[in-house]
Amino acid sequence: MKGYLVEPTSLEINGKVYKESIYVAPLEDTMLIGLDFMSKYQVTLDMKEGQLYIQGQQVPFTDEGDNSVQAVKGINVRVKRKTHIPARSVVRIPCTTEKQLNNETYVIEPDINTVLAPRVCFEGSGKPVMSFVNNSDNQVTLFKNQRVGVAFEVEEIPAISEISNKITVSKVSQQREQEGIGQLSSYRLKWL
Known part of the structure; x- marks a missing residue:
């Protein structure tokens, strides 16, 4: 840890x-x-x-805190099925939440170190899908039920913080891969 x-x-x-x-x-x-x-x-x-x-x-001591301050509790987001992410590619993966969500807007804050992932906004009535970027030269495997982020209910979508490390993509090509039960879209990236 x-x-x-x-x-x-x-x-x-x-x-x-x-x-x-x-x-x-x-x-x-x-x-x-x-x-x-x-x-x-x-x-x-x-x-x-x-x-x-x-x-x-x-x-x-309690978990509730002061009545004037409400603790923000996130809901863990996990990968729905085992998925292999090829080297230098982007894959969209269906995810699941640990508990039933309200019909509100949620943002998923990624919490994963092996690949890159952007924030995702989705409606609680829908199913979250996250994009993962494998910018390494090796395949990365995400396992079924692996925790990849935390979902928070939001009223206003937070601004994306300033990113200091910029990646330039010069070419994106799409291919289809058969994986398990369904098909996943995979995108190969060519880095400058």
Whole structure:
């Protein structure tokens, strides 16, 4: 698992500020307090009562957060079937969500390191389809039920952030490949 270090950081809990370096890991849980922090500040956990004590001060913990702030919870997006992405090609792959979606607009934030993928907007009543770009010289396999992104309900489509690494494509040719039950479109890219 790869994470990153954020330092220095001020962490406010129940009005008291703690200055610490924070290691951020790609976890799906709401929060995880490290053992070093717990030892340094004499933290006691009472899991039965749902209480956290920092230097004797009681801090209730829940997943709900403050009533004035709603946590944004994403819905995992997974590949529907095993798919091979040829070297230097683009493939559109049907995906599935872990739970039923409302009839609202969603954006999928890709979360995959082996290939490139753009954000995708889709209606909750439809089925998400994602495009994956394999810009390597080797075939990449995405496995059935592999997590490839997170879907968030949106009211306004966010602007695409500025991209610093630009790729220029000089030629795109289409071919059809038979894969499993259905057909997938595959596009070969010629890089400059």
